[in-house]
Amino acid sequence: MPSTVHQAKEALGQALRELRKDAGLTGRQLATLAGWHSSKVSKIEYGKQSPSEDDIRAWCQLCNVADQTNDLIAAVRSIESMYVEWRRNLRTGTKRRQEESIKLEADTKLFRWFEPVLVPGIFHTAEYAAGVLAKVIDFYDIPDDLDAGVLARMERQQILYKGDHRFHVILAQQALWTVVGSPAVTIGQLDRLLAVSSLARVSLGILPARSIYQVPTNQFIIFDDRMVHVEAVSAELTITQPREITLYAKAFQTLSKTAVYGPKARELISDALAALGAG
Numbered sequence: 001m002p003s004t005v006h007q008a009k010e011a012l013g014q015a016l017r018e019l020r021k022d023a024g025l026t027g028r029q030l031a032t033l034a035g036w037h038s039s040k041v042s043k044i045e046y047g048k049q050s051p052s053e054d055d056i057r058a059w060c061q062l063c064n065v066a067d068q069t070n071d072l073i074a075a076v077r078s079i080e081s082m083y084v085e086w087r088r089n090l091r092t093g094t095k096r097r098q099e100e101s102i103k104l105e106a107d108t109k110l111f112r113w114f115e116p117v118l119v120p121g122i123f124h125t126a127e128y129a130a131g132v133l134a135k136v137i138d139f140y141d142i143p144d145d146l147d148a149g150v151l152a153r154m155e156r157q158q159i160l161y162k163g164d165h166r167f168h169v170i171l172a173q174q175a176l177w178t179v180v181g182s183p184a185v186t187i188g189q190l191d192r193l194l195a196v197s198s199l200a201r202v203s204l205g206i207l208p209a210r211s212i213y214q215v216p217t218n219q220f221i222i223f224d225d226r227m228v229h230v231e232a233v234s235a236e237l238t239i240t241q242p243r244e245i246t247l248y249a250k251a252f253q254t255l256s257k258t259a260v261y262g263p264k265a266r267e268l269i270s271d272a273l274a275a276l277g278a279g
Contacts, residue, residue, distance in 0.1 A: 005237075008079045010047035015072070016059055017045040023063035034058045051076060090142045094133050094149030098156060104223065105159050109166065112222040112252045116172040118180065119189055121153055122160065123169075123196050128189040129153045131181030160199060167202045170252070170259045173209040176272035183276045190273045194266060205259030206268045215254045222248055 020030055020041070027041035034055075043049035051059070053073050060069040090097055105111070105122075113120055118132065133149045136142075159165055176193075179186050197204040221229045228239040228248045239245060260268070 005079060006047055008075075008241075009050060012051075012072070012075050012079065013045040013047045015075075016051070019059070019063045019065050019068070020045075023065075025063065030059070030062060033062050050079065053077075090136070090140055093143040093145030094136060095145050095152045098149055098152030102152070102156050102159075105156060105165075106163075108223040109164065110222075110224050111165070111167045111169070112249070113167065113169045114171075114217060114220055114252060114255060115169070115175050116217075116219055117178055118175055119171065119193060120169055122156060122167070123189075123193055124153060124157075125185075125189050125192045126150055126154055127185045128180050128192075131185055160196065160201070165201060168205075168252075168256070169202065170205040170207055170255050172207045173268060176206070176269055177275075179276075187273060187276050190269055190276070194269055197266060197269075203261065204265055205256055205261050206265040207255060207259045208268070211258045214258055215251045217251050217255065220248055220251075222252060225249070 020027065025033075027045070028038055030036075031038050031041045040049065044051045044055070053076060056072045056076060057069055060066050060072065101121075111122075113122075119128065121129065121132070124132070129150045130146060133146055133153070137144050137146060137149075160167070176190060180189065193204070196202055219231050222245065223229070225242075225245060226240065228245055230237040230239065239248070259265075
């Protein structure tokens, strides 16, 4: 369980514990009144078990704080939205996930995006997108809507040419060398990367392979200063706590100081292009 989610569950549990104590109930008494197993209250209060919405309603009723029910249910839903398993998020295929991204990205002015292995979806060619999404479909064993998913991903790229959005993207050099689909597909993607790097609203940095280790990190996207998405193998984590967003912003700033930009970045892309072409 990611620490962000666990901390949120602990905070909710602490709030519920205070309500129980204010009502003059022991954990065992509350469990008996609610018809729960005797250990359920302590598990909820210490963040080891997530309460359901019905649990919250019963808790508030028995503690005579019905007026707090809606706020506490909202807290439960917020925790649930922090950690979404990919199998659940992609249960109908890849298209819906791409469409969700379109709205989120349309509401964002500044993107700060770090990718260690692949070129970001916002820059994909159709062929590269098909190679990535085909692997997603196969790995998670979800409905095959590859063509629709690729079309939706291509639609996302309209944001590069309209509005006042800005994109600060840092790629680890490995992302230039990861072959997706075939060398020819990857060459086309690197050509596309060179083209978008010239856009005035795009700042593209490459983290050289032999950079000195500076900060712990993995793939993440910062949407303005309001949200961070982190992609893990099993799930996507949504971070909204300001102090945690600040940590990701600090990590991104550190990476940006190590990355190379402009001609030096384009030189690294050209080197990868030449190697793939020679191969």
